[in-house]
Amino acid sequence: xxxxxxxxxxxATVTGLSLxxxxxxxxxxxxxxxxxxxxxxxxxxxxxxxxxxxxxGAWNIDGKGESIWDRFTHKKGKIHNNExxxxxxxxxxxYPEDIDIIRQLNMQVFRFSTAWTRILPExxxxxxxxxxxxxxxxxxxxxxxxxxxWITLYHWDLPQSxxxxxxxxxRDIEGWFSEYVxxxxxxxxxKVKNWMVFNEPMAFTGLGYxxxxxxxxxxxxxxxxxxxxxxxxxxxxxxxxxxxxxKDANIGTTYSVSAIHPKTQAKKxxxxxxxxxxxxxxxxxxxxxxxxxxxxxxxxxxxxxxLMKPGDEEKMKxxxxxxxxxxxxxxxxxxxxxxxxxxxxxxxxxxLVQNKSDxxxxxxxxxxxxxxxxxxxxxxxxxxxKIIVTENGAAFPDVVENGRIHDTRRIQxxxxxxxxxxxxxxxxxxxxxxxxWSLMDNFEWxxxxxxxxxxxxxxxNTQQRIIKDSGYWFKDL
Ligand code: IFM
Numbered sequence: 001x002x003x004x005x006x007x008x009x010x011x012a013t014v015t016g017l018s019l020x021x022x023x024x025x026x027x028x029x030x031x032x033x034x035x036x037x038x039x040x041x042x043x044x045x046x047x048x049x050x051x052x053x054x055x056x057g058a059w060n061i062d063g064k065g066e067s068i069w070d071r072f073t074h075k076k077g078k079i080h081n082n083e084x085x086x087x088x089x090x091x092x093x094x095y096p097e098d099i100d101i102i103r104q105l106n107m108q109v110f111r112f113s114t115a116w117t118r119i120l121p122e123x124x125x126x127x128x129x130x131x132x133x134x135x136x137x138x139x140x141x142x143x144x145x146x147x148x149x150w151i152t153l154y155h156w157d158l159p160q161s162x163x164x165x166x167x168x169x170x171r172d173i174e175g176w177f178s179e180y181v182x183x184x185x186x187x188x189x190x191k192v193k194n195w196m197v198f199n200e201p202m203a204f205t206g207l208g209y210x211x212x213x214x215x216x217x218x219x220x221x222x223x224x225x226x227x228x229x230x231x232x233x234x235x236x237x238x239x240x241x242x243x244x245x246x247k248d249a250n251i252g253t254t255y256s257v258s259a260i261h262p263k264t265q266a267k268k269x270x271x272x273x274x275x276x277x278x279x280x281x282x283x284x285x286x287x288x289x290x291x292x293x294x295x296x297x298x299x300x301x302x303x304x305x306x307l308m309k310p311g312d313e314e315k316m317k318x319x320x321x322x323x324x325x326x327x328x329x330x331x332x333x334x335x336x337x338x339x340x341x342x343x344x345x346x347x348x349x350x351x352l353v354q355n356k357s358d359x360x361x362x363x364x365x366x367x368x369x370x371x372x373x374x375x376x377x378x379x380x381x382x383x384x385x386k387i388i389v390t391e392n393g394a395a396f397p398d399v400v401e402n403g404r405i406h407d408t409r410r411i412q413x414x415x416x417x418x419x420x421x422x423x424x425x426x427x428x429x430x431x432x433x434x435x436x437w438s439l440m441d442n443f444e445w446x447x448x449x450x451x452x453x454x455x456x457x458x459x460x461n462t463q464q465r466i467i468k469d470s471g472y473w474f475k476d477l
Contacts, residue, residue, distance in 0.1 A: 034415070035422055037477050044425075045148075045433035046474075047109025048102055048455065049391050051155035051199065053085045054442040056115065058092030062130035065121025067157040068167070068208075072215035083448035089440055090463050095138050101456055101465060102439060103145045106475045110147050111390065111435050112138065113155035113199065116180050119187075123159030124176050132187050139191050149192050150435075152254070153181055153238060155199040156208075156215070156445075163216045168227035169209060177234040181241045189246035196324055196390065197238035197253040201231045201284045213446050221341065229307040232287045232316050239288075239318035253288070254324030254390045257281045257378070259370035260331045263347055268335035272344035274298070276333045279342070281377070285323060287316040289383040300341055322432070324390030325378055327371045329364035357409060361395035361451045362444075368416035372424050379429040386432050392417055393437035395444070395451030398468065405457050405468040414470060436474065440465060 037046060053069045060066070073084035091098055102110050116123065118131030142149040154177075158167055162176055185195070207214035210224035235253055242251045260277045262269035278297025286294050292313070293304045332352055336345035349365040358366045371392060378387055394413045398405045418434065425431050441454035449460055455471035458464075467475075 034419065039422060040425060040434075043432060045109050045388065045435075046107055046477075047111055047148075047150065047433065047435040048105065048107050048439035049111040049435040049437050050091075050113075050439050050442065051152070051157075052113045052115035052118075053088070053155070053157045054438075054444070055089040055091040055098075055112075055440070057085065057087040057090045059084075059086045061092065062118075062134070063121055063128040064115065064131060065117035065123070065128075066160040067115065067117045068160055068163045068215035069157050070117075071160045071163075072217055075217075078217065079446055080448035080450055083443070085443040087460075088443045089458050092134065094463065096141055097465065098439065098456075099138070099141045099145055099147060101467065101471075102142075102147055104467070104475065105455060105471050106477075107436075108146075108148060109150050109194075109433070109435060110142050110439070111150040111152065111196075113152035113157075114184055115157055116154065117157065117159045119183060120159065120180055123162035124179050127183060135188060139188060143191065148194060150194040150196065151184070151188065151192050152196040152199050153184060154197065156204045158216070167209075167216055168205065168230050169218075169223045171226075171230060173230050174233055174237060178237055178241060181238050182245065185242050185245040189242075189249070193246065193248055194250045195242050195246065195252070197235050197242070197251070198231065198284075199254050200256040200326055201228070201235070202280055203256050205231055207446075225304060226307060228283065229304060229312075232284060233312060235284065235288055236315050236318040239320060250321050251318075252320050252322035252324050252386075252388065252390075253284075254326055255281070255284050256326050256328075257374040258327065258329060258331045259367070259373035260333055263332055263334040266335075269333060272335045273333040275300075275342055275344050276331060276346075280331070281374070285378070285381065285384075288318055288320060289381055290317045292316075298342075319383070320385075322386035322388050323378055323384050324388050325371075325374055326391035326437075327374050327389070328360075328362075328392065328394075330367040330370040330373075360413075361397055362447070364394075366394070366413060366416070368413075368420045370420075371417050372420035375421065375424040375429050375431050376427075379424070379431070384430070386430050388433035388435070389421060389431065390433075390435050391437040392434065393453050395453045398441075398452050398457055400457065400459075400466065403466065405466060407468045407470045410468070410470040411473045414473065 059070050073079050114135055121128050139149045205227040209218045209227040212219035239251050242249050260273050262273040275298040278294040282294035293301045295301045332347040333344050334347055352365050378384055396409045398407055438453045440456035441452040441458040444451045457466040457468055
């Protein structure tokens, strides 16, 4: 039971409720004690997640090539305040300090991604040894400090030279991606055992090739469909290459997933919810499980079959050791004339919450039960052996007061979401890990540096790091 539920039981409505501060404090105290890491079991992994472009900076240093995010952010008008990841958190130079902070937070796992353009500046061909060496240093530092490195092979930063040839919409990417995965897995496979092929493929195909608001900024349903199909093939191929190259590998891939609820039980809204579910939740996991595209949920996806070549059905499948669930908000769906084809849209989160504090800085609804629902949904698939929450977290406006950040809303967010993860675990669902998004504040794509998701505050003028109260909360958990 979370705080909201308890308050409801006490007969109070959450909105406008004001309990005496001392009562509130003891209630808070009680919830801190509600669970600890031990309740999740010994084999449950606790970690922090990041991505190369969002933290590394050093965008053109030591032989790194240009990525689609370098190109996109250098164009005016694409990103909030025209910001970019040129410097970001300067992790490229500050990784020893940052990995030490992970240790201080008592986190066992550091999930990070490798930048394709550091390793293969042109996307294929000549390997950049300095790029290879950088990740060796990061991995070695983790291992020295007793932290497990978990690598994501692709977190959205495609080499620009490959985008110039069509990027994810070009079928040749099967070969380009395989070359990259081969190099990375052979370079680090002796030291790194935990791998993820993709980060949130629906986000980078949908926002990058259909909506045009992320790199490479393209718009078109045809491009999107091609990109999806090629990603699905590469998802399976990536898994197979890792299996061949890394002894005792634990191989997964991640997806953005949301609980999707129809606005009312009216047929048109229920149908809209089904289409959104097929697109946002089922599109990438089901082909991997051998179920093909979720045409039963969204008949338009029949078009995906036109892209299939002989042998593709097999290539799309891979028996992943774990599936990474990344959940932030729920979607309340409604039938809508826009966008066409989908005929569905989401009810604005502002209309769903009674209290402004139930919206994060991203405008996302805080809806802890949603994480339980998506774990349950994924656990129900035959073929899903393990689930790891590879990302969850919230952006709130943080204020530095006398050198501290008292981010109580974020702490409450984690308590409420983790309570739901524990609920899933206690009900027997195979959830075996929880990674916070994110270790530290970083470059939040089109939103620039405004949303702060970190357990660690970053002063972008000085690059000073300050552990937030939420970081200390995890440390003591
Ligand atoms: O910052 C992103 C991350 O790159 C992918 N998952 C969602 C996060 C928050 O928006």
